Amino acid sequence: DDEASVSITVVGASGDLAKKKIFPALFALYYEGCLPKHFSIFGYARSKMTDAELRHMVSKTLTCRIDKRENCSEKMEEFLKRCFYHSGQYDSEEDFRELGKKIELHQGPRVSNHLFYLSIPPNIFLDVVKCASKSASSASGWTRVIVEKPFGRDSESSAALTRGLKEFLAEDQIFRIDHYLGKELVENLSVLRFSNLVFEPLWSRQYIRNVQLIFSEDFGTEGRGGYFDSYGIIRDIMQNHLLQILALFAMETPISLEAEDIRNEKVKVLRSMKPLRLEDVVIGQYKSHTKGGITYPGYTEDKTVPKGSLTPTFAAAALFINNARWDGVPFLMKAGKALHTKQAEIRVQFRHVPGNLYKGSFGTDLDRATNELVIRVQPDEGIYLKINNKIPGLGMRLDRSNLNLHYAARYPKEIPDAYERLLLDAIEGERRLFIRSDELDAAWELFTPLLKELEQKRMAPELYPHGSRGPVGAHYLAAKYNVRWGDLG
Numbered sequence: 170d171d172e173a174s175v176s177i178t179v180v181g182a183s184g185d186l187a188k189k190k191i192f193p194a195l196f197a198l199y200y201e202g203c204l205p206k207h208f209s210i211f212g213y214a215r216s217k218m219t220d221a222e223l224r225h226m227v228s229k230t231l232t233c234r235i236d237k238r239e240n241c242s243e244k245m246e247e248f249l250k251r252c253f254y255h256s257g258q259y260d261s262e263e264d265f266r267e268l269g270k271k272i273e274l275h276q277g278p279r280v281s282n283h284l285f286y287l288s289i290p291p292n293i294f295l296d297v298v299k300c301a302s303k304s305a306s307s308a309s310g311w312t313r314v315i316v317e318k319p320f321g322r323d324s325e326s327s328a329a330l331t332r333g334l335k336e337f338l339a340e341d342q343i344f345r346i347d348h349y350l351g352k353e354l355v356e357n358l359s360v361l362r363f364s365n366l367v368f369e370p371l372w373s374r375q376y377i378r379n380v381q382l383i384f385s386e387d388f389g390t391e392g393r394g395g396y397f398d399s400y401g402i403i404r405d406i407m408q409n410h411l412l413q414i415l416a417l418f419a420m421e422t423p424i425s426l427e428a429e430d431i432r433n434e435k436v437k438v439l440r441s442m443k444p445l446r447l448e449d450v451v452i453g454q455y456k457s458h459t460k461g462g463i464t465y466p467g468y469t470e471d472k473t474v475p476k477g478s479l480t481p482t483f484a485a486a487a488l489f490i491n492n493a494r495w496d497g498v499p500f501l502m503k504a505g506k507a508l509h510t511k512q513a514e515i516r517v518q519f520r521h522v523p524g525n526l527y528k529g530s531f532g533t534d535l536d537r538a539t540n541e542l543v544i545r546v547q548p549d550e551g552i553y554l555k556i557n558n559k560i561p562g563l564g565m566r567l568d569r570s571n572l573n574l575h576y577a578a579r580y581p582k583e584i585p586d587a588y589e590r591l592l593l594d595a596i597e598g599e600r601r602l603f604i605r606s607d608e609l610d611a612a613w614e615l616f617t618p619l620l621k622e623l624e625q626k627r628m629a630p631e632l633y634p635h636g637s638r639g640p641v642g643a644h645y646l647a648a649k650y651n652v653r654w655g656d657l658g
């Protein structure tokens with residue numbers, strides 16, 4: 170319905186995520202003409218603020234990054250005029266009722282659809298959902314709620330959260346966001362595989378030796394220790410972002426591109442996996458390191474981190490999918506903070522060519538001569554395939570080269586931020602990139618026993634210097650499965 174209006178309420182409007190990601194993404198969508206004609210945006214939080222103050226706050230986060238040649242200040246003004254603020258408590262039905270009235274007032278007599286974005290700590294999710302669904306849901310159109318992780322911290326708390334949400338909302342009103350699914354190269358994963366004959370037939374144990382999912386950041390928790398310390402890197406990155414990529418990577422061909430068909434296949438992959446075993450996991454924590462006269466503090470030196478914390482800031486793990494396609498293929502994950510670089514990538518290492526005629530030309534290290542497909546999710550997005558070729562000349566010497574799709578060269582226009590795609594999908598009711606509750610349950614089942622064991626045994630993480638390549642234990646873990654981490658050359 171073109172004439173329907175949509176309101177987008179950012180609950181927790183003055184928080185970091187709202188400022189850094191949500192408002193800028195909404196503006197980008199507006200700039201690109203993707204928002205419905207009749208829309209209004211509401212910031213909701215406890216602090217007192219006027220509409221003008223909210224607009225000022227939001228304006229500082231907006232940039233004209235989309236089309237650098239054009240001055241977009243006019244568009245910004247138009248956008249800001251459609252942003253409003255409502256101050257209220259998170260557990261007050263009364264305050265949400267007032268918000269609801271304000272929304273209706275701005276939407277006019279049209280069908281009015283309400284989207285809430287919960288950009289708030291998890292301990293107040295349920296209060297807000299209760300109040301918003303009771304007092305500010307739409308009478309004439311749909312009401313949807315976007316929830317950010319953490320969705321609990323283990324199977325039990327996640328199930329409790331789901332039960333709580335379902336008291337007030339139907340599953341199709343809940344949009345659980347995993348922003349990695351909104352990243353361009355993650356979206357492209359299925360296109361790469363399912364629309365290229367040179368890849369799809371190779372996508373199995375028959376040709377693939379191992380798959381690596383690697384996430385690294387070159388900065389520590391820096392002030393976010395409070396949140397991070399009660400979750401740790403396994404819950405922060407592996408159980409969601411990396412596992413989601415794994416499921417998309419490994420799923421069987423879905424019947425169609427419909428959300429349910431894709432999510433059905435992802436759930437099957439997750440349910441074909443066994444819970445992680447302690448011996449297949451390495452945990453680490455960064456310690457301080459001095460480089461070039463600058464001392465980078467260790468994790469436990471962060472004032473927001475409790476003294477003596479054993480929370481891992483790094484983890485490596487080996488996972489296996491027990492189905493006909495992937496039996497025996499190690500899927501290795503590695504995620505860490507305060508490492509030497511910031512990047513996220515998927516590496517697919519192929520098997521040896523049987524009876525390779527050129528074996529002799531590779532020296533003793535035949536492993537290095539196998540093909541590797543690298544999908545660089547970020548930064549500097551790209552896809553490259555390592556192949557063997559002859560060095561030009563009269564002799565017969567072999568070389569390794571990259572067939573390279575470099576996004577910056579091929580597509581000079583800036584790639585949209587993940588939040589833009591996800592917000593647009595939520596407005597349009599497209600659920601493909603959101604996490605269904607059974608997917609979430611299956612994901613927690615894989616990690617919960619391990620997380621409990623780590624905590625019960627008070628397992629000490631292996632320390633690694635801030636800015637290094639992480640704990641050496643990660644190499645031993647890979648070596649146990651005959652794997653060499655591709656990102657380390």
Ligand code: BG6
Nearest residue numbers: 348349386405406410513547587
């Ligand atoms: C978030 C994590 O989900 O993802 C953060 O909570 C992490 O710890 C962030 O820094 C990384 O996202 P991106 O898009 O910057 O790679």
